[in-house]
Amino acid sequence: MAQSIYTVKQVNAYIKNMFTQDYMLNxxxxxxxxxxxxxxxxxxxxxxxxxxxxxIACVMFAGQRGGLSFRLSDGQQVVVLGGVNVYERSGSYQLxxxxxxxxxxxxxxxxxxxxxxxxxxxxxxxxxxxxxIPEYASRIGVVTAPTGAAVRDIMNxxxxxxxxxxxxxxPAKVQGEGAKESIVRGIRMLEAAQxxxxxxxxxxxxxxxxxxxxxxxxxxxxxxxxxxxxxxxGHETDTTIADYAADLRxxxxxxxxxxxxxDYRQTQMRMQEYGLSLNRLLTQKVTxxxxxxxECQTKLKYLHPRYKLQVHRQRLDDLExxxxxxxxxxxxxxxxxxxxxxxxxxGLSPIQKLNQGYSYVEGxxxxxxxxxxxxxxxxxxxxxxxxxxxxxxxxxxxxxxx
Numbered sequence: 001m002a003q004s005i006y007t008v009k010q011v012n013a014y015i016k017n018m019f020t021q022d023y024m025l026n027x028x029x030x031x032x033x034x035x036x037x038x039x040x041x042x043x044x045x046x047x048x049x050x051x052x053x054x055x056i057a058c059v060m061f062a063g064q065r066g067g068l069s070f071r072l073s074d075g076q077q078v079v080v081l082g083g084v085n086v087y088e089r090s091g092s093y094q095l096x097x098x099x100x101x102x103x104x105x106x107x108x109x110x111x112x113x114x115x116x117x118x119x120x121x122x123x124x125x126x127x128x129x130x131x132x133i134p135e136y137a138s139r140i141g142v143v144t145a146p147t148g149a150a151v152r153d154i155m156n157x158x159x160x161x162x163x164x165x166x167x168x169x170x171p172a173k174v175q176g177e178g179a180k181e182s183i184v185r186g187i188r189m190l191e192a193a194q195x196x197x198x199x200x201x202x203x204x205x206x207x208x209x210x211x212x213x214x215x216x217x218x219x220x221x222x223x224x225x226x227x228x229x230x231x232x233x234g235h236e237t238d239t240t241i242a243d244y245a246a247d248l249r250x251x252x253x254x255x256x257x258x259x260x261x262x263d264y265r266q267t268q269m270r271m272q273e274y275g276l277s278l279n280r281l282l283t284q285k286v287t288x289x290x291x292x293x294x295e296c297q298t299k300l301k302y303l304h305p306r307y308k309l310q311v312h313r314q315r316l317d318d319l320e321x322x323x324x325x326x327x328x329x330x331x332x333x334x335x336x337x338x339x340x341x342x343x344x345x346x347g348l349s350p351i352q353k354l355n356q357g358y359s360y361v362e363g364x365x366x367x368x369x370x371x372x373x374x375x376x377x378x379x380x381x382x383x384x385x386x387x388x389x390x391x392x393x394x395x396x397x398x399x400x401x402x
Contacts, residue, residue, distance in 0.1 A: 009088070016086035019093065025084040030056065030095060031103050034076045045072060049080060049095065057094035058082070067099035069239050077103035102207065112207075112214050116241060119216070124223045125244045131228040133248055134196050136262050139166045141190030141198040141227070143183055146171035150203045150232070150253040157257035162264040168195055174202040179212035184221040191227050198225070199256045200242060201232030210234055213242040222246055232256030360384035372397040 006014075019025055032049035039045055043062025048055050058080060060068065072078070081099040086092070119125065140158070144150050151169065158165055170186035173179045183200065190198050200222065202210070212218065213233045222229050222245040231246035232253040243249040250256035301307060361369040362382045369375060375394045383390040 008091070012086060012088040012091050015091075015093075016088055019085050027081070027083060028095075029079055029081050031077070031079045032056070034072060034078055035074050037072050037074050039072075045097075047072060049078075056084075057092065058097050059094060060097040060100065064098050067097070070102070072100065079103050112241070115214065115216055115219075116244065119219055119241065119245070124219060129223070131226075131247045133228050133230065133259060137165065137196035137260055139168060139193075139195045140260050141168045141170065141193065141195035143170045143172050143186035143190065143198065143200045144202050144253070145174045148203055150201060153252075153254040154199060154257040157254055158261045161258070161261045164264065165261050168193060173212075175205070175209050175212055180215040180217050183212060183218050187218075187221045187225055187229070191225050195227060197260050198227050198229045199232055199250075199253070199260055200229055200246070201250070201253050201256060202234070203253065204234035210240055213240040215241070218242055219245040230256045230260055359390075372399055 030049055032051045035048045035050050035055070037045070037047040043065065045060040045065070045068075047058050049058055050056075067081070078100050079102075080095060080097045082095050082097040084093055084095050087094055123129070142151065142154055144154075146169065155167060158167055168190060170190055172186040173182040187198065187200060202213070204210075210233055213231075219241045222231070222242055228247045230248045230250050231240070231243045232250040232255065233240045233242055248259060250259055360383070362384070363369050363374060364380050367374065369381065375381065375397060377394050377396060379394045381392050381394060383392060
């Protein structure tokens with residue numbers, strides 16, 4: 001009879017199918033101590049659960065991390081909800097975690113989840129109801145224990161970031177009997193004091209220590225408060241109902257102080273930069289205006305009426321000099337021409353003729369005698385010669401043939 005031979009893959013697949021068909025193994029709660037915990041860069045968490053009798057390998061994939069409200073670490077006692085299945089590649093079975101909560105806190109955790117769901121359905125965690133945190137708060141209210149690291153951290157950071165901010169502390173009871181009532185009174189009193197922003201929180205602790213911040217009365221007081229509230233409960237891995245109801249969640253009280261108190265030094269540095277920039281711009285502006293003023297002064301100097309008058313006067317002086325020179329040149333030319341005319345006229349001058357032996361004869365009525373026909377014997381004549389006049393009478397006349 002031939003024997004059936006199976007491959008490793010077939011055997012692992014068969015065993016995995018058996019696990020898949022087992023309803024109990026698909027949804028099972030397993031408690032134990034965490035060991036070999038490793039947060040992978042992919043976001044998956046690999047760890048083991050162990051007790052006094054054995055160990056089981058576990059993995060929580062990145063997509064299931066919403067079921068973990070704290071940071072997992074070795075030595076913690078936890079309850080894991082998940083399904084057991086086979087990893088075919090290695091042929092080993094492991095627990096695929098979907099939800100992890102601390103062991104011993106099961107009842108409180110269930111209350112936490114129920115209240116969270118109820119308040120969320122009522123809209124108390126809706127983002128549209130969140131009030132903005134003022135950027136420049138001058139009066140900050142703090143609801144926390146009067147002693148402890150939380151209030152010291154807030155005071156130190158506030159003093160470092162802005163020494164002018166005023167902190168108003170309401171010394172509240174933050175755990176145990178009467179804690180929720182004390183926190184609610186603190187919120188209402190600081191709201192009546194009209195602070196700019198409020199920090200409500202405490203240092204870290206177990207779920208029992210933080211439970212006052214999971215009470216419905218505290219959540220409603222935070223939601224109803226007209227002053228913006230920053231929750232600062234525990235450490236980064238601790239999340240409470242107060243964190244969901246607050247306008248802003250800070251992972252630690254120190255971080256809450258960083259968010260509430262504006263860094264005064266930044267403003268100082270920015271103002272110094274603005275001052276330097278303003279001085280530089282003013283210096284450039286003054287320099288440019290001085291250059292423009294010099295240009296305007298030079299331009300005004302050329303456009304000033306006094307300068308124009310000086311220019312016109314100088315031009316008139318030049319024109320006067322030119323006119324004088326032209327007149328002198330004209331006079332010189334006229335004198336020269338006159339001298340030429342005089343020389344030319346000398347030959348035509350009667351006086352010049354008289355000097356050459358000729359004479360000029362006038363009759364009694366000052367008529368120039370040019371012909372014998374103009375006189376008769378006995379007429380009086382005036383004969384003009386070079387040095388005088390000769391008066392005589394015509395005794396005879398004789399015509400000459402030419």
